Amino acid sequence: MGLNKGVTHPQRDLIAALRSDLTAAGFTVSALSGLWGPDADAALHRNQRVPALRALTRLRRTLGRSTPTATLAELFVLGLPVSPAMLAEALPNLGLQGASELRLISSADERDESVRPTADLRPYRFIDQLGVGSWWIVSDLGELSLGHAVGEDHVLGVGGASLTLSGLMIQRPVDAALDLGTGCGIQAMHAARHARRVVATDISTRALDIAALNAELNAFENIEFRLGSLFEPVADETFDQIVSNPPFVITPRAEGVPSYEYRDGGMLGDALVQHVMRHASEYLAPGGIAQFLGNWEYTDGHAGLDRVSGWLDDAPATVVDAWVIERDVQHIDEYAETWIRDGGTTPASPEFDRLYGAWLNDFEHRGVERVGFGYVLLRRPDAASSATSAAPLRRLEQVHGPLGGSGSGLGAHLTECLDGHDWQASRSDAELASSTLVVASDVTVERHYWPGDDDPTAMILSQGGGFGRQTPVDTGLAALVGACDGELTVGAICSALAQLLSVDEQALEGELLPLVRSLIDDAILLPS
Structure with missing residues (x-):
C-alpha cells in the first residue's frame, strides 16, 4: 500500500510563504552562529541552551528589540516561547495563523502573552560531491524543548547517524532511488540531488507528513512518499x-x-x-547500489562480522558485491x-535503572556480549561484471578509530575504491603489469628509524582522506609505489626493482x- 504525496503539497502556498520569510530573515547556519558564537553552538550540540539564550538576551538589550x-x-x-x-514580525508572509496551520506553533492568537513552538525548525548546511547546499529542516521537538522524554512516535531531525549516511552516499546520477525509512526526509532530499526521481517510505504517517513538508519547503519536486513497512510499498520495483x-x-x-519508531x-x-x-x-x-547503517550482535564469543x-x-x-x-x-x-539517554530518560533516576535492567536482561537472555555498528554497501552485478570471471567483492573489515581528514566526503572515496576494484x-x-598507475594525492609515506640507523625499520603508507588507512609496506612495495607516476608500467617498475635488489x-x-x-582497492594507487 502507498501514500502518494507527490509534486503538489496541499499546503503549498503556506509553505512558500514560510520559505519566503525564512529567506528574508536570513535564517541560516552562519547567521545563528553569528548570533551566539561558537561556544554556545558547541553547548547546543551537548543539548545545553543557556549560553545561546544569554547571547540572545544581550543582543536584545543592545538593540532594544x-x-x-x-x-x-x-x-x-x-x-x-x-x-x-x-x-x-519574523513571519510577515506566513503569519501566526499560517504557522499554526503548518503545526509549527501552538497558538495563533495575538492576544496571548506568548507563542510556543510545536515543532523544531532549523537551518542545515552541508557539502557533498555536488557542492555546497543549505536547507531548512522541520522535525519534532526534542527533550530539551519538551522538558521530558520524547514520545514513541517522535520524528527525529538531522542527527549524527543522518550526517554519517549522507556523507557516505554515492552521488552518481541515477534514474530512480529509494530512501527506506525516510523519517524527516533528509536522505531522500540528498538523493534527489542526483536522482531523477526518489521514492521515500516510512511506517509512520507523521514522519511522511513532515518529510513531505521538508521536501516542499526546500523546493524538491521529484520525491514521492509512500506509507508502509520496509520494502512493502515498493514490491515488484527496482532502483x-x-x-x-x-x-x-x-x-x-x-x-x-x-518503542521509538525512529530507531526501533x-x-x-x-x-x-x-x-x-x-x-x-x-x-x-x-x-x-544499496547503502545503509546497522548494528549487529556479538553473541557468546562469535564475532559480529562473522554473523553478518x-x-x-x-x-x-543473486550473489552481490558486499x-x-x-x-x-x-x-x-x-x-x-547510550540509547536509554537518547530517549530523554535521565541517568540515576528510577526509570533509568528500570530500563537499564530490562536491556541487560534481554542481552543476557540471548547471550549478547557486545554490539557492533557500521556501514553496509551492497551492489548488484550488471551485465558487464557478470560476464567477467572475477569473483564478487566480499569485504568485511573493522575500521575503528578516527577517519582520515574530517571524515567527510566518504561517498566520493567509496566511489573511487569501487571503481579501482x-x-x-x-x-x-x-594486463595489470602493462598498466600505469599514480599515487593518490592524499597519500604520504612515513619512515621510522632507530637512532643512528641509515635504513628505516618500518615504512607506512598513510592515507590523509577516506578511512585514513595506515598500510605497512616493505622496501620493494614502497619503491614500487614511489615510482608510480603514470609514466612507467607496473611491469617495468618491477623489472627495474628486481635488478636493483x-x-x-x-x-x-x-x-x-x-x-x-x-592498494588499488583502497584508492591508494589509482589507474592513470
Missing part, C-alpha cells in the same frame, strides 16, 4: 540506488520499554538489519546507557601484484 533571525532562533531552535508580535538509516537500534521486546523496527535483536541486508538486492536494478557474513551467505537473491565496514563496538552496558579485477596479472623478476612481480591490487 529582537531581530527576525533571533526570534526564529529562540522559538524554533531553543524551543522557548516568544511574543506573538515578535513572531508576526538504481537504495539508501537507508533504518531503525536498527536493538531494543528489548519487554513491557514498559519505549519492532524486531528481535538485530533481525531488522539482517532482513534489510538479505533482501535489499532484490530491489536493486543491475549495477544498483552469514546473513550475506543466506540471502535468497562491503561491510565496522566502525565501532560497544559493550552491552555502554550500548544500553572493478578496474583491477577485470584485468589479468599480465638482485632478485628474480618473475618472483618479485608475483609477490607485488596482489599487493598492488589491494
